[in-house]
Amino acid sequence: MRIVSRYLPRAAALAALAFTAPLAGQSVDAGTFRVYVEDREVGSEEFTILQSGTGSGAETVATGRVRLRLPEGTLELDPRLRARGIGADPVEYQVSIGGTSPTRIVGTVGAGRFSARIVTATGEQLREYVASSGALVLDDGVAHHYYFLAQRTHSGRVPVIIPRENRQVMASVTDRGEEAVDVGGTRATLFHLVVQPQGGDEHHVWVDALNRVLKVEIPARRYVAVRTQIPR
Numbered sequence: 452m453r454i455v456s457r458y459l460p461r462a463a464a465l466a467a468l469a470f471t472a473p474l475a476g477q478s479v480d481a482g483t484f485r486v487y488v489e490d491r492e493v494g495s496e497e498f499t500i501l502q503s504g505t506g507s508g509a510e511t512v513a514t515g516r517v518r519l520r521l522p523e524g525t526l527e528l529d530p531r532l533r534a535r536g537i538g539a540d541p542v543e544y545q546v547s548i549g550g551t552s553p554t555r556i557v558g559t560v561g562a563g564r565f566s567a568r569i570v571t572a573t574g575e576q577l578r579e580y581v582a583s584s585g586a587l588v589l590d591d592g593v594a595h596h597y598y599f600l601a602q603r604t605h606s607g608r609v610p611v612i613i614p615r616e617n618r619q620v621m622a623s624v625t626d627r628g629e630e631a632v633d634v635g636g637t638r639a640t641l642f643h644l645v646v647q648p649q650g651g652d653e654h655h656v657w658v659d660a661l662n663r664v665l666k667v668e669i670p671a672r673r674y675v676a677v678r679t680q681i682p683r
Contacts, residue, residue: 476503479511480663480675484594484676486519493590494519494526497596511539516594526549539599541588544614556614560586563617565612578617583610590614591644594667594676597646597654599623601662605644613648622648632657635680636663641665 457534484496510533517528527549533542541560550555558567565582567576587603589596589611603609605626612619627643634641641657648654652671658664659682667676 473498476501476510476512480598480661480682482682483679484667485679486594487675488519489673489676493521495644496594500598501597504640507536509537509539510535513595513598515593517592519592519618526588526592528592530590530596532596532599534586534599534625535545539584539602541599541612542584543589544612546587546614548592548615556641558614560588565614566619569613580617581619582612586610586612588612588614591616595664597644597656597658597667598662598665601642601644601656601658601664602644605642611648620649630657634664634678636683638679639665660676 461486466482479500479502483498484493485492486496494517496515496517496541498510498513500513502509502576504510513530513532515530517526517529517530519526527546531545532541533543543559545557546557548556553572555570556567557570558565560582563582564579564645565585566577566579585603587599587609589600591613593674600609606624606626608621608623610619611622623646624646625647627645630643632641633636639659641659644656644658646654646656652669655668655670656664665678665681668674
């Protein structure tokens with residue numbers, strides 16, 4: 452990915468804000484996904500989602516650890532998303548990307564913009580682009596982020612920020628109703644959502660009644676992430 456360096460005073464100020472300490476709150480969800488590509492297990496995704504407070508004062512923090520062995524090389528992601536309010540609107544996002552070209556993205560969402568500081572071995576770049584009202588963060592390869600989408604809507608349209616691609620797209624969400632799905636050797640009745648990002652591949656997401664994500668599938672990429680067990 453080629454990134455053009457720009458001088459953005461407001462972006463720099465926002466990106467320089469320190470992220471808060473890990474949130475001490477109630478567990479919304481936690482677990483592990485097994486990840487498959489082309490019917491072969493390639494790694495896992497571990498995550499925790501915590502919430503503190505209620506209503507407009509609620510704060511939610513989702514952290515994860517993705518480790519995949521792909522044909523083109525390893526993918527290592529350590530994402531952290533912080534959101535506020537009833538709709539869990541994203542306010543801060545950071546992700547460390549391992550592998551042969553380590554990168555770290557530290558971004559903030561506010562005033563209709565996503566402002567990011569991108570740190571690589573060769574230096575830093577600043578990027579800023581539109582973040583529409585109600586936009587959600589859905590980082591590529593991070594299955595637990597779909598919890599925030601399911602909390603927002605099961606049917607409709609939603610703007611989606613894709614941080615590692617430095618852009619926002621519109622996505623349509625379609626509810627296909629309830630389906631029986633095998634999760635960790637147990638059959639569960641889940642809600643099947645189809646997420647279609649503009650210009651991208653269909654994402655199929657299965658969630659329970661609490662909008663906890665149990666399975667994500669991207670047929671065009673032959674990618675499947677499924678929970679090791681059904682959450683209690």
